[in-house]
Amino acid sequence: MEEAQVIQAVQRMQEYIETNLHRKITLKELANVAGYSPWHAARLFKEVTGKPPFDYIRALRLTQAALLLRDEEVKIIDVAMDFVFDSHEGFTRAFSREFGMAPSKYGRQTPPIKLFMPQKVFDTYQSMHKGENKMSEKKETKTVFVQVIERPARKLLLKRGVKATEYFGYCEEVGCEIWSVLTSVKEALYEPIGMWLPSHLIREGTSQYVQGVEVPLDYANFIPEGYELIELPPCTMLVFQGEPYDDIDFMAEIGAIWEHAKRFDPTVYGYQWAPEAAPRFQLAPMGYRGYIEAYPVKAISNS
Secondary structure, eight states: OOHHHHHHHHHHHHHHHHHTTTSOOOHHHHHHHHTSOHHHHHHHHHHHHSSOHHHHHHHHHHHHHHHHHHHSOOOHHHHHHHTTOSOHHHHHHHHHHHHSSOHHHHHHHOOOOOOOOOOOHHHHHHHHHTTTTOTTSOOOOSOEEEEEEEEOSEEEEEEOOSSOSSHHHHHHHHOSOHHHHHHTOTTOSSOOEEEEOOGGGOOTTSOSEEEEEEEOTTOOSOOOTTOEEEEEOOEEEEEEEEOOOOGGGHHHHHHHHHHHHHHOOGGGGTEEEOTTTSOEEEOOOOGGGOOEEEEEEEEOOOO
């Protein structure tokens, strides 16, 4: 049995689960989607994703339920029924085990929690086996869009690494699940970002590359263990955005934007680079929108 075929079968099961998350899902259905016997499909699913199918389904349902409780005024019993739990009590027990607090408390306080955000396994497999994790294998982006944006004074909820200067080193140091916590922050001004901190924001013994989410100056919610809240002044950013691309090509697209930024002259916009003014940041690579990265700049003085 070829590895790629197995991983494709598991991704088919993942996609079936996502599509049918609000109805009862049987192992026989998953097996039919995968093209294996129920026993074999369940074994392969756990080997590839790290979770048995129904643990995976429960975790995904609880994450979607948490987001609903965070963002909308809903009754817990309605959420429980919507995500195929038999009772209010059963949902409360499962939610409490998953996130360490009852859904009623979470709905009132909405602190950052660790969401379950699984990757599509075959997409990840293709990316790893295509050799795109080498920055030297760059692909030319036909068009790069450039715009200037203003960021207000704000705070940054972040988690530092140790020596990391880029994403993969950061994942090795602190794990790749930080994003799931950052995504849960209700008060976020924008989506989570990976950042290269300016030197004055790097604490001794910590990394240049970090991940975080920007929140309002009056943010007063829970700060998870190992995270930190710092203040950032207003800043101007020059944003580079490439064309849409196939997700498996994300490393080549990052490299192409980096090369474009190196060659770019910000004076054509009336700015100059200001690397100490703010963190340079990247958004999560998503092929449908093109790779996006932002660099701090300041206006050129006329005096």
